[in-house]
Amino acid sequence: xxxxxxxxxxxxxxxxxxxxxxxxxxxxxxxxxxxxxxxxxxxxxxxxxxxxxxxxxxxxxxxxxxxxxxxxxxxxxxxxxxxxxxxxxxxxxxxxxxxxxxxxxxxxxxxxxxxxxxxxxxxxxxxxxxxxxxxxxxxxxxxxxxxxxxxxxxxxxxxxxxxxxxxxxxxxxxxxxxxxxxxxxxxxxxxxxxxxxxxxxxxxxxxxxxxxxxxxxxxxxxxxxxxxxxxxxxxxxxxxxxxxxxxxxxxxx
Amino acid sequence: xxxxxxxxxxxxxxxxxxxxxxxxxxxxxxxxxxxxxxxxxxxxxxxxxxxxxxxxxxxxxxxxxxxxxxxxxxxxxxxxxxxxxxxxxxxxxxxxxxxxxxxxxxxxxxxxxxxxxxxxxxxxxxxxxxxxxxxxxxxxxxxxxxxxxxxxxxxxxxxxxxxxxxxxxxxxxxxxxxxxxxxxxxxxxxxxxxxxxxxxxxxxxxxxxxxxxxxx
Numbered sequence: 342x343x344x345x346x347x348x349x350x351x352x353x354x355x356x357x358x359x360x361x362x363x364x365x366x367x368x369x370x371x372x373x374x375x376x377x378x379x380x381x382x383x384x385x386x387x388x389x390x391x392x393x394x395x396x397x398x399x400x401x402x403x404x405x406x407x408x409x410x411x412x413x414x415x416x417x418x419x420x421x422x423x424x425x426x427x428x429x430x431x432x433x434x435x436x437x438x439x440x441x442x443x444x445x446x447x448x449x450x451x452x453x454x455x456x457x458x459x460x461x462x463x464x465x466x467x468x469x470x471x472x473x474x475x476x477x478x479x480x481x482x483x484x485x486x487x488x489x490x491x492x493x494x495x496x497x498x499x500x501x502x503x504x505x506x507x508x509x510x511x512x513x514x515x516x517x518x519x520x521x522x523x524x525x526x527x528x529x530x531x532x533x534x535x536x537x538x539x540x541x542x543x544x545x546x547x548x549x550x551x552x553x554x555x556x557x558x559x560x561x562x563x564x565x566x567x568x569x570x571x572x573x574x575x576x577x578x579x580x581x582x583x584x585x586x587x588x589x590x591x592x593x594x
Numbered sequence: 595x596x597x598x599x600x601x602x603x604x605x606x607x608x609x610x611x612x613x614x615x616x617x618x619x620x621x622x623x624x625x626x627x628x629x630x631x632x633x634x635x636x637x638x639x640x641x642x643x644x645x646x647x648x649x650x651x652x653x654x655x656x657x658x659x660x661x662x663x664x665x666x667x668x669x670x671x672x673x674x675x676x677x678x679x680x681x682x683x684x685x686x687x688x689x690x691x692x693x694x695x696x697x698x699x700x701x702x703x704x705x706x707x708x709x710x711x712x713x714x715x716x717x718x719x720x721x722x723x724x725x726x727x728x729x730x731x732x733x734x735x736x737x738x739x740x741x742x743x744x745x746x747x748x749x750x751x752x753x754x755x756x757x758x759x760x761x762x763x764x765x766x767x768x769x770x771x772x773x774x775x776x777x778x779x780x781x782x783x784x785x786x787x788x789x790x791x792x793x794x795x796x797x798x799x800x801x802x803x804x805x806x807x808x809x810x
Contacts, residue, residue: 401711434712439712440712451727501715
């Protein structure tokens with residue numbers, strides 16, 4: 342691979358990123374690059390900074406130092422850079438965060454209308470396309486509260502896809518779900534992965550990690566401790582903290 | 595003692611018309627400015643937040659009666675000749691905007707933070723974020739308190755009598771002085787206030803109960 346290929350296929354890069362919440366050092370010297378089409382699973386104990394890390398990528402959190410580049414755009418603190426990056430990055434939250442006063446279809450059509458300036462008809466056509474994609478089109482006219490958690494999360498995925506992002510961020514997408522609904526959401530994510538979407542997933546679903554991840558990254562205390570392909574990561578973790586964590590996680594599954 | 599006939603009754607109803615108009619003007623004017631106050635109160639700028647807080651504090655910390663006086667005579671002192679109508683409308687708008695602003699400030703902050711984050715992640719800008727996502731939810735949360743304030747406002751319009759305004763309470767006083775039947779006249783006036791305010795209060799309470807149930 343030549344140098345130019347390398348930069349072209351690079352979608353996300355974090356260099357020496359530092360983040361503080363007051364006196365709490367949330368992210369310590371984070372360096373990470375993600376190529377186009379790569380699937381990254383981010384795991385670690387709670388409070389390890391994994392959610393904070395992905396929230397920095399679409400500027401839901403600001404960083405104290407370091408540089409973040411997304412789809413060739415450097416996050417320089419300008420509103421334009423923030424807008425440009427948010428257009429390329431979709432995000433799915435632990436608690437879905439659907440808009441409760443809008444129908445499923447309206448939830449999905451809002452951003453295309455307001456951000457991409459589409460007319461209502463065009464935006465709704467697009468919304469239907471992605472609702473079909475997550476196999477929930479039949480619920481388009483319902484309100485979020487009328488759906489199960491798994492259905493709501495699939496709507497949230499469709500809503501993010503409606504901006505046709507290059508990157509999808511998942512922040513513990515199955516943690517708030519009843520066990521029987523986890524699979525339908527993971528299946529949707531797996532099918533997205535198969536279509537070549539670039540994804541960073543904060544999750545403890547190790548089965549999912551084994552199945553789709555190109556790399557698994559383990560974080561603790563705001564640092565990236567270990568980074569490896571899933572096979573290596575699960576069978577021969579190097580660090581003591583990774584071993585302890587895997588022991589705890591896998592004991593539950 | 596004089597009789598209370600159709601004329602007296604019409605006079606009282608005439609007063610009711612002004613009471614209703616005053617309340618509506620106060621509520622609409624207060625609503626429009628109240629949203630601005632609420633948005634300023636939750637803005638990013640500390641100076642703007644402090645200014646809005648001071649405004650709210652000023653109007654919540656002084657009697658409505660005094661606010662009416664200050665606006666009525668204060669505007670005249672500025673050399674602007676305004677009718678009692680305009681002065682009272684301004685005073686009620688200022689008063690209502692402070693109270694509604696504070697009620698809605700609380701409601702905006704009661705909308706879960708995840709809603710703002712989802713809107714931000716979708717790239718929605720301030721206007722859309724507020725208009726499409728936050729305010730519709732905040733307004734719903736605020737309904738019981740907003741209706742409660744509307745009832746206060748309707749009753750508060752009786753204070754406009756002090757600057758020579760003949761609304762419902764003042765109309766009752768005039769008829770009472772003419773007929774020497776204060777108990778009967780004020781009984782009627784009170785009943786009219788009650789007929790307007792009680793269903794509103796009841797509606798507000800019902801909404802509150804329904805929302806408490808939905809939140810469970």
